Amino acid sequence: MTDKQGRLGRRMARAGALFVTKRFLLRSLDLLSTAILARLLVPDDFGLIAIAMMIFGFLDAMGRFGFNLALIQNQEAGRAHYDTAWTLTVLRNCLTAAILILGAPMAASFFKDARLEDVVYVLAVIALVRGFENVGIVDFRKHLWIGREIKFQILGKLGFLVVTVTLAFVLQNYWALIFGLLAQHLLLVPLSYLFHHYRPHWSLAEWRNLFRFSGWVAVNSVIAFLNRGSDVFVISKVSGIDVVGLYSVSRRVATLASTEIVQPAARALFPGFSKVASDRTLMAGMYVDAISLLIFVGAPAAVAIACLADLFVRVLLGDRWLAAIPLVELLALYGILRINLGNAASVLLALGKAKILTFMSLAQFAVFLPLLVWAVFSAGPYGAVWALIGSTSFRLVLNFSMLIRTIGLSLRQLAARLWRSAASTAVMAGILLIGRHYWPQEDTFLLTLMQFGVFLGLGGLSYLATHFALWALCGFPSEVERHAIRFLRDVITISSVGEEDAAGAKW
Numbered sequence: 087m088t089d090k091q092g093r094l095g096r097r098m099a100r101a102g103a104l105f106v107t108k109r110f111l112l113r114s115l116d117l118l119s120t121a122i123l124a125r126l127l128v129p130d131d132f133g134l135i136a137i138a139m140m141i142f143g144f145l146d147a148m149g150r151f152g153f154n155l156a157l158i159q160n161q162e163a164g165r166a167h168y169d170t171a172w173t174l175t176v177l178r179n180c181l182t183a184a185i186l187i188l189g190a191p192m193a194a195s196f197f198k199d200a201r202l203e204d205v206v207y208v209l210a211v212i213a214l215v216r217g218f219e220n221v222g223i224v225d226f227r228k229h230l231w232i233g234r235e236i237k238f239q240i241l242g243k244l245g246f247l248v249v250t251v252t253l254a255f256v257l258q259n260y261w262a263l264i265f266g267l268l269a270q271h272l273l274l275v276p277l278s279y280l281f282h283h284y285r286p287h288w289s290l291a292e293w294r295n296l297f298r299f300s301g302w303v304a305v306n307s308v309i310a311f312l313n314r315g316s317d318v319f320v321i322s323k324v325s326g327i328d329v330v331g332l333y334s335v336s337r338r339v340a341t342l343a344s345t346e347i348v349q350p351a352a353r354a355l356f357p358g359f360s361k362v363a364s365d366r367t368l369m370a371g372m373y374v375d376a377i378s379l380l381i382f383v384g385a386p387a388a389v390a391i392a393c394l395a396d397l398f399v400r401v402l403l404g405d406r407w408l409a410a411i412p413l414v415e416l417l418a419l420y421g422i423l424r425i426n427l428g429n430a431a432s433v434l435l436a437l438g439k440a441k442i443l444t445f446m447s448l449a450q451f452a453v454f455l456p457l458l459v460w461a462v463f464s465a466g467p468y469g470a471v472w473a474l475i476g477s478t479s480f481r482l483v484l485n486f487s488m489l490i491r492t493i494g495l496s497l498r499q500l501a502a503r504l505w506r507s508a509a510s511t512a513v514m515a516g517i518l519l520i521g522r523h524y525w526p527q528e529d530t531f532l533l534t535l536m537q538f539g540v541f542l543g544l545g546g547l548s549y550l551a552t553h554f555a556l557w558a559l560c561g562f563p564s565e566v567e568r569h570a571i572r573f574l575r576d577v578i579t580i581s582s583v584g585e586e587d588a589a590g591a592k593w
Contacts, residue, residue: 115240115243115244115247116243116247117342117402118247119246119247119250119251119266120335120338120339120402120403121401121402121403122251122254123250123251123254123262123263124335124402124403124404124406124407125403125404125406126254126255126258126262127254127258127259127260127262127263128328128331128406129328129329129331129332129335129407130327130328130331131259131260131263131331132260132263132330132331132332132334132335133322133326133327133328133329133330133331133332133334134199134201134202134205134260134327134331135205135260135263135264136318136330136331136333136334137197137199137202137318137319137322137327137330138202138205138206138209138264139209140315140318140319141186141189141193141206141209142186142206142209142212142213143311143315144308144311144312144315145182145185145186145213146182146213147307147308147310147311148304148307148308153171153174153175153221153296154171154221154224154227155435156171156295156296157171157221157224158224158227166289166291166292167292167295167296168221168222168224168284168286169221169286169287169288169289169291169292170289170290170291170292170293170296171221171224171296172220172221172286173286173288173289173290174290174293174296175217175219175221176217176218177217178217179213179214179216179217179218180214180217182210182213182217183210183211183213183214183217184210186206186207186209186210186213187206187207187210189206190202190203190204190206190207190210191203193206194206197322197327199327201260205260205264208264208265208268209264209267211268212267212268212271215268215271215272215275216271216274216275218275219274219275219278220275220278220279220281220282220284220285220286221284221286222278222282222283222284222285222286223235223238223278223281223282225282225284226238226282234281237281238274238277238278238281241273241274241277242270242271242273242274242277243270245269245270245272245273245274246266246267246269246270247266248269249262249265249266249269249270250262250263250265250266250269253265253266305444306440306443306444306447309444309447309448309450309451310447312451312455313447313450313451313454313477316451316454316455316458317333317458317462317470317473317474318330318333318334320458320459320462320470321333321462321466321467321470324462324463324466325462325466325467329466329467332407332409332410332413332467333413333467333470335403335407335410336410336413336414336417336467337413337417339391339398339399339402339403339410339414340391340392340395340413340414340415340416340417340418340420340421341417341418341420341421341424342387342391342421359372359373359432359433359435359436359437363436363437363438366492366493366494367493367494369433369436369493370489370493370494370495370496373429373433373489373493373495374495374496374499374500374503375566375569376429377429377500377503377504378500378503378504378507378565378566378569379566379569379570380425380429381425381504381507381508381566382507382553382566382567382569382570383570384422384425385422385425385507385508385511386507386510386511386514386545386546386549388418388419388421388422388425389418389422389511389514389515390514390518390542390545391414391418391421392414392415392418392419392422392515393515393518393519393522393545394518394522394538394541394542394545395411395412395414395415395418396411396527397534397537397538397541398414398538399411399414400527400531400534400538401531401534401535401538412468413467413468413471416468416471416472416475417471417474419475420471420474420475420478423475423478423479423482424478430485430486430488430489431443433489433492433493434488434492437492437493439492442488446481446484446485446488449480449481449484450477450478450480450481450484451477453476453477453480454473454474454476454477457472457473457476457477458470458473458477461473503565503566506553506556506557506560506566506567507553507566509552509556510549510550510552510553510556511549513548513549513552514545514548514549514552517544517545517548518541518544518545521541521544522541525537553567554567
């Protein structure tokens with residue numbers, strides 16, 4: 087490994103630490119809004135918005151050509167590429183908005199809910215506004231200026247939180263959610279020009295080069311959306327909008343660990359993998375380091391959600407959502423599998439293998455769709471969760487098989503890195519389950535909150551104590567525990583000094 091590659095690895099680790107930590111703050115704001123809204127709104131409100139966002143997400147996925155990914159993957163991209171990406175994004179979002187406006191009445195008729203028409207009209211406005219976001223902010227990811235990106239996102243989330251919670255108290259219905267989303271994007275677009283000095287111009291000069299990379303990314307985006315969004319569609323047609331609301335909120339809570347660890351890590355890892363794509367051995371080592379840290383942090387978090395599902399629901403959502411408890415327990419298991427997927431997509435995209443990634447997503451969907459339809463008709467939303475678990479397990483096998491072929495990933499080496507995390511998580515789960523058995527549910531909210539805090543602390547301490555005891559028995563090897571210590575050190579010491587001047591300097 088050269089000094090340059092070593093510096094890149096350390097920079098990726100620091101960027102990942104900052105990204106995950108700041109993202110935790112972002113999700114804390116999201117959880118705060120969810121906890122408030124769950125007490126003001128009903129599952130039917132969340133179900134209506136979930137269906138509307140499914141429609142919006144499908145159209146967005148159809149036009150998501152991954153222009154930003156192309157700019158990151160192409161280390162030599164210049165102004166012409168950036169201008170072209172911005173122009174194509176504006177045109178795509180204008181088309182998306184037009185389709186939403188034209189299709190709003192049909193959507194309301196198909197789902198047999200007149201409220202959906204006006205909601206889709208507002209989503210069309212959101213699509214139009216979002217298209218004009220400054221493409222220059224892609225540099226935050228490309229050059230690992232993670233601090234600036236998270237500051238940008240947090241300000242947008244604050245706008246959503248303030249508007250949504252305020253309107254929820256005033257309106258007491260689903261419009262609080264939709265107008266909160268609109269406010270978020272009305273804030274993010276001007277902020278994108280304040281946070282980066284780049285000023286885009288209309289151009290289509292590099293459209294061929296962008297589409298050469300992005301064609302398969304667009305196809306993969308559609309299939310990936312179908313893999314994660316078909317459950318809402320099938321449940322809405324079989325079980326109704328209120329069940330969709332119960333399911334969607336349960337999924338948001340139960341997959342907290344995977345969405346806030348795997349997704350942020352993928353955003354941080356992809357630029358780094360792109361920089362070392364020519365060295366497969368180095369990439370394999372970086373991948374093993376990354377997934378071992380993801381499991382170290384994510385596995386105990388996901389298992390804790392499963393073991394303490396009743397407390398999570400009572401504290402975060404309130405007593406009107408008690409029916410979500412068994413769903414949260416099952417969905418937490420799905421979240422564990424998502425963590426184990428380990429950002430294989432970042433590796434394949436960095437290697438320019440978007441076509442292979444697309445076929446893998448298509449194979450997963452071929453398993454997921456028939457399983458989903460049968461399971462939902464048989465067991466309602468619980469069947470949908472088992473379909474997710476089954477198809478994700480299948481994708482896990484595909485991912486590791488492909489990584490073995492492309493970068494020479496060693497499963498033996500991976501298992502040697504992960505066994506201490508697995509054993510420590512099992513010990514933690516046993517302690518939490520025994521504790522829940524001998525300390526039954528409290529009657530008041532304050533006592534429940536205290537109980538929740540005690541179990542979270544007990545789980546965290548038991549996990550860390552077991553993990554580091556096993557590490558000591560193994561002779562303190564330079565593996566995930568050292569990465570975790572460095573992670574904490576980076577969280578404390580990293581600042582974004584220099585990013586202020588770096589962002590936009592090229593332009």
